Amino acid sequence: MxxxxxxxxxxxxxxxxxxxxxxxxxxxxxxxxxxxxxxxxxxxxxxxxxxxxxxxxxxxxxxxVPRLDRDELDDIAGMRRELEGMALERAIARGDAEWESELLAAAHRLKRADQAPESGDEWERLHGRFHRTLVAPCGSAWLLRFIEQLHDQFDRYRRLAPEAPEVRRVLDAQHGELVALALERDAQGARALMDDHIQRSYEVALGSFSRGRLTR
CATH class of the missing domain: 1.10.10.10 (Winged helix-like DNA-binding domain superfamily/Winged helix DNA-binding domain)
Structure with missing residues (x-):
């Protein structure tokens, strides 16, 4: 490097x-x-x-450093729902047995990190890996590239927001539910759950404006 x-x-x-x-x-x-x-x-x-x-x-x-902007966050979250939902549907249609194994392994590592909240940086790393693995076989390098960029932009807001333990528990549980739906090849159910997952995370990210950083 x-x-x-x-x-x-x-x-x-x-x-x-x-x-x-x-x-x-x-x-x-x-x-x-x-x-x-x-x-x-x-x-x-x-x-x-x-x-x-x-x-x-x-x-x-x-x-x-860019300022925080509510309109921008709304745009980022909306594009995440569209692009990640599309990528997830494609991944479920194209994913093979090796992808299933990698997805189960990524989910297992993330679940272990869920139980060790003191390892924040490690959880973030494994969380990113889980979401990348989930959509990896979508068949479009450009789609994956855009999703990666949207995740980074979204996480700027989410990581500045106050902790929301109750929402975090729901989001953590949804990771396992996403895996189950993916393995069942339920693309419609998985996309609906991903939409809800992003929406809940968006509501957490809105907390980044609680310190008076909001701009228009």
């Missing part, structure tokens, strides 16, 4: 995890020291993150 790729991955995770304030100007000199990286690979990573949508490039003024 190149230095630019390494810093891109690290910064991407830090931005998604809310380690920078929404609307914050990102000082390149501070980032060089913080991540112990040279200017050239850092600038390359920042430009990639701006193209990806996790930073805003300002003319002659560097980079800024």
């Amino acid at each position: 190149t230095t630019s790729s390494r810093i891109y991955d690290t910064l991407r995770q830090d931005l998604v995890n809310g380690r920078f304030e929404a609307g914050e100007k990102v000082a390149i000199s501070s980032l060089k020291a913080r991540y112990d990286v040279g200017l050239s690979p850092l600038r390359e990573a920042l430009n990639r993150l701006a193209a990806y949508g996790l930073l805003i490039q300002e003319n002659q003024r560097g980079f800024r």
Whole structure:
């Protein structure tokens, strides 16, 4: 992995995890020291993150973290429902026995992490892997790419929201239900449950605005 790729991955995770304030100007000199990286690979990573949508490039003024915006969150959640639902239906139609085994394994690892709430970063990693595995055999690399980008944008909001343990228990249970419907090849039932899953998670993500960060 190149230095630019390494810093891109690290910064991407830090931005998604809310380690920078929404609307914050990102000082390149501070980032060089913080991540112990040279200017050239850092600038390359920042430009990639701006193209990806996790930073805003300002003319002659560097980079800024996007603000939180209710209209944007609504748009992201709506596109997640459309694209993930489509990908899930395709995955159920195309998935083979190997996919079924990988899906069961991903669900098992996530369930174990559900029972160890102190491992937040590990849970997030396994949660992302579960959702990627669920739609992996959809047959479209571009569809998977768009879904990955939407997840990162959505998670910016979700991870800044206050914890909602009761909703989290329902969402955790729905992961197992999604697996069961996928294995039964119930595409219609799985898509309906995915819609509900995203909607509940969206309602949690709305809590990110409770600290006065909402913009229009």
